[in-house]
Amino acid sequence: MSSTPVPLQAAVQRSWEASRFLFTGLLLGLATYVLTFLVVVVLIFAVLVIGLPALPEATKLLRGLAESERRRVAARLGVPYRPARYLPLDTGELSERVRRVLTDPATWRDVLWLPFQAVVGGAAAYLAMVLWPVGLLVDGIALPAAHLLDRRAADEYGTPPPVRRGWVLRWLPVLADLSASWNRSILNPPVPAGLEERIAQLTESRAGAVEAHGAELRRIERDLHDGAQARIVALSLRIGLAKQLLDRDPAAARDRLDEAQDGADAALAELRHVVRGIHPPVLTDRGLAGAVRALAADVAVPVEAGLDGMEDGRRLPAAIEAAAYFVVAEALTNISKHSGATAATVRISRGAGTLRVRIGDDGHGGADERAGSGLVGIRRRVAALDGTTRISSPVGGPTDIEVELPCGS
Known part of the structure; x- marks a missing residue:
């Protein structure tokens, strides 16, 4: 915390904030x-059944009390609040809910925290109640005296006065932090190194996958509405018109039927x-190697395809093949x-369990x-499958896109 020109006032303020935490813990x-x-x-x-x-x-009451303590401890220590991942108790038969209570x-951890708290x-x-009167007595006399002597020494020697936090009251914030740390160690399981970063990456990739999925659904809806649906409506109109002309003008009815066909x-x-945009039939029929060769043959730019060992052994998972195909198609x-x-x-x-596409x-x-x-779509599609994407495209070229996808083989 920031220092203040009046050491006793600062010490009392810090100690009071810590004491509020401790006294709230007493009520808890x-x-x-x-x-x-x-x-x-x-x-x-x-x-006894x-x-x-x-x-x-009763478990819901316990969870609510423990969650309030998690919030209180996080605020005291200045760390992010991490809610517990409880098994749900609002659905299922009674036997299933009891099983969740006993196996969660x-x-x-909440039960263990109860007697500790x-x-x-x-x-x-x-x-803290004992430290307050002693602290006010000791620090109330010693701190102002020490502050006066420090100011005189600063004026005489031109050096800044030291920051003094008291001799007794300074232990109240330490006591509050210790209490908060102990509670946090019980209520929140330790997070392995790198796990929080990994969780953040997965959260970001999941959000990207959801957004990409929504965009893909909107594209399919737009293609169906503007393309196939419009043509089917026109087809229905032509067939209806042909039915009306069939008796009085067979030749015109035949023309309408030809147009309908x-x-x-x-x-x-x-x-x-539209189906090719969802899952290309060529990918199902010819596999990833054949589908990539078909893509390369349809591009105006000459493409050299190197498919090392892709036609040997068993097929890749369908989701991996589809992702690799669409990465190549988009690129x-x-x-x-x-x-x-x-x-x-x-x-x-x-x-080594990885599919590499470059x-x-x-x-x-x-x-x-x-x-x-x-390129954003490529990155999101790959991240949704826990893959990585590296893109290098300096001005003047060349451009390289390298993708790695876990394929479990």
Whole structure:
């Protein structure tokens, strides 16, 4: 905390903030006495079966009290609040809810915390009550005197006065921090190194996957509405008109039927296009190697495809194949439209449980993910499968996209 020109005032302020935490812990400790008794009674009656319906309800009270302590401790220590991941108790049969209570690790941590808070929380608050009168007596006399001597020494020698936090009252914040740390160690399981960063990465990739999924659904809806649906409506109108003309003008009715057949063929083509955007049939029929070769053959830029060992052994999981296919398709589309390249390469290999996809071109480079070039979609699609994407595209070229996907083989 920041220092203040009046040491006694600063020490009292810090000690009062710590004491509020400790005295609140005392009230919480009294509540844990009652709740501990309630839990014991419920468990005894649960053994006799008649108390089983009360067990989930008592557990909810315990969870609410423990969650309030988690928030209080996080605020005291200045750390992020992490709610416990409890098994749900609001759904299922009574036997299933009782099983969740008895097998939930987070609930057992709460049960372990109850007697700890009842004893240690109360003891810390009582110790604070003892320290206050002693601290006000000792620090109330010593701190102002020391402050006066420090000011005189500073004026005489030109040195800044030291920051003094008292001799007795300074231990109240330490006591509050210790109490908070102990409670946190019981209520919150330790997080392995790197796990929080990993959780943040997965949360971000999940959000990206949800957003990409929503965009894909909107694209499919738009393609169906503007393409196949419009053609099917026109087809229905032509068939209806042909039925009206059938008796009085068979030749005109035949013309309308010919137009309807052309419309049906066009609607089928639109539907095939939509289906290819969801899961290309060529991927199912010919596998990833054959599908990539088909993509390379359809691009205006000459593409050299290297598919080391991709046609040997068993097929990759469908989701991995689809992701790799769409990465290559999007990258080759970008090369054709934006790169100005005269040649491109696609390299796909698998090994050590990883599928590696690398696409490069000799174009002018300068690809920017923020410019809507499809690179963001590639990154999100790969991240949704716990893969990694590396993009290098300096101005002047070349551009390289390297993707790694876990394939479990």
